[in-house]
Each structure stands twice: as structure tokens, then as C-alpha cells.
Amino acid sequence: MIPVSEFFPIWNSLSAAQKQRLEGAAVKKYAPAGTLLHNGSDDCMGLLLIASGQLRIYTTSDDGREITLYRLLERDICLFSASCMLHSVQFELQVSAERDTEFWLISSEAYGTIMKESAPLANFTNSIMASRFTEVMWLMDQLLWKRMDQRIAKFLLEEAALDDSNTLRLTHEAIANHLGTAREVVTRMLKYFQSEGAVKLSRGTIEILDSERLERMSE
């Protein structure tokens, strides 16, 4: 498994004692695909350092609709599963494993204590938050100014890149939950994409036939 030190580009700016405390606090964990790892303010498990796998960070409406905010992959750090550590974070996210995921878990207390005394760790944490803020602002831009056909086309291309395959095992419902829209909207759009020869729909899968065409549709 990727060692804890490799997650922190500022590792050499930490004192020997701080390094030891961070490593000592890290616990190896495994979550099979589908596990809900963090659910809003109900829990504050700590930081997740992703050694392998894929996490989905999303938010839900009162009536259960969902939208994906971003994904975290190998070598990423999930910060908002330790949001109790950041008192000014007053919003709720869900974190689930999209693939079988191995990670180090560092408790919010341990991390928060070291961050309080280490400027390098505090600044690094700041840069993680800024990266996530950037992802959310990108999504906001999409929501505000892009049409749903462009968003669905872009989503299919991203999924194909993540999976390294042109055959996607995704229900229309799942796509709707990623994009914060209704299943009917997704179904209608996919049928249109199929009529244009960009995809082929089968039971439970979507095959990308013409990714250049999909690329143009996403613009």
C-alpha cells in the first residue's frame, strides 16, 4: 500500500515527532464498492488517504435526489469526511466507494492537533480545500451555463476515460443521480444520442460508438 508519507508533499517540512504521530494515527481500511463511508454531519470519521480505488463525493436533496460533486482517486485525500475538524464547513456531503477502495484513515483529532501547530500542514490542507472548491465551481459553471445534452455527453466521455472502456455499465437512473437531474431527461437524451449514431443502448449498458461526435456534442 502507498505509504502515508507519500500523500503529503510537505512531509519533509514536518518534525520527526509530527511524522511519527501522523503515521501512528493512520489505520489501514478497506471498503468494498458500494459502501457509504460518510453521511453528512452524522459522523466525522477523519481524513481518508486513498491508496487504491475510487470515491464519489455527492450531495442529496431533502427528497433524495443526488448530484456528484467530484470523484477522488488513488493518491487523493478526502478532507470533508473530517469536516468536524474544520468548524467553518457548514454543509453536508456524502462519500461512497465507487470501486473497492483501500485507504488510510487518520482521525480528525490527530490530524487537527498537528495542523494546529504545523504551518506547512495547515497550508497543505488549505490547498486541498482550494482544489475541491475549484471542482465545485466548475460544476456550478456547468449547472448554470451548460445545457443538459452537453453535460451528459461530457459525463459519458469522462466515465469511459475513468473505466478505460467504451462500454459503460450504467443505468439511466445512476447517470441522473450523478448529474442532479431526472431519469426521464437522461433517457430522452441518450435516445437522441443513439439516433445520431454516437452511442448504442442495450439493457444495462451504454456503448460509445463515436467518441468524436460525443466530444463535439459536449462543447
Place this chain on the structure above:
Amino acid sequence: MIPVSEFFPIWNSLSAAQKQRLEGAAVKKYAPAGTLLHNGSDDCMGLLLIASGQLRIYTTSDDGREITLYRLLERDICLFSASCMLHSVQFELQVSAERDTEFWLISSEAYGTIMKESAPLANFTNSIMASRFTEVMWLMDQLLWKRMDQRIAKFLLEEAALDDSNTLRLTHEAIANHLGTAREVVTRMLKYFQSEGAVKLSRGTIEILDSERLERMSE
């Protein structure tokens, strides 16, 4: 003018030299209402400590549409006008003065240098970013799951609270730019509110007649 020290709850955790450098770097500034203070990545003026007045932080689409992300008032700190200091911030915002505004300007270099060595200042900066993140997530929630009638009703009530007046001098175009929608949508909704007796529309002003009714409409 509010002294620089009062903007930083962690002031007493700074060294004498750091305090002196922060105070020494702060320059008194004044921007009349309507001034564009920061425009995306074109500039990196620094942090703004608002002594009086009101700033509007917004984002624009390629074709010039706008949406207000949040407002900053007296005693708030505007961080993203120093976004070059935070290398992981990769999005563009605009900052303009909505009222005559007095502020301290601290250059990104001066602030960044102290933040690099001071854990308390880095953690405080972190908490400012987390607060802004919270505002943007609130807006995202509104955009995703609320209807436009609810958003306009809520916006009118917030404006009345900010101005401490039930007569708002706001064009329909301005409201559309706050909410990221088209002027026609705002006009249609305001006419509906008027027909319900909640507001009275005149040339250039909107008078709130029944704020309880508007409150119910916003829910």
C-alpha cells in the same frame, strides 16, 4: 476605521514581528459604489479587509451572464482577490463594490509570506475559505433543488434586510444577474408576486407589501 488587528481573531497568536508586518503591509483604500475591484485572474491585488460598505462576489458566463455567489460586509475578509496566493484555486471570480466601501488592502506577497510560517494564520485563512465554500454550497443547493419563485422571494427578503427598507431600488435585470437567470423570468415572477399582493412594482422600485406572504413563498 476598524484597525487591522480586529479582523484577525488569532491576532494574539501572531509574533510581534508578524503583527508589525501585517499592519505595515495594510494600505487604506476607498472604492465608490460600482467599482470593479477584481476581475478573474487578470489581477491579484491582495486581501481586502472591509471596514465599511459592501462587496459583491460573482461569476460570469462566456456570454456575459452573471450570478452572485455571496456578499461581504463590514468586518469580512475578501480572500479570492488574492487567489494567486492560493495556487490550487483555479476558478475566476469578480469582486465589485455594491456600496461605497472603505477597506484595508494587504498584498498577496506580504500575506502569503506570513501565512507560510504561521500555523494560526494559515488555519484562520482555512476557516475563511471554508466559510465561502459553505456559501457556494448553499447556492448550489438552491440552484439544484429550489424553484425560481422561491429563490426570487428569498432574494427580495434578503435585500430588504440588507438595505433595512421595504422599498428596493432594483431593476429586473439586476435581480436576474444576481440569480443567474434571464430578465424575462424575473419580470414574469414579480408580476405574479404583485398579483398575489406580496409586492408593488413601480418604475425602478419594488415595494414589499406583505413580507410574511413572501416568506411563505420562499419556502
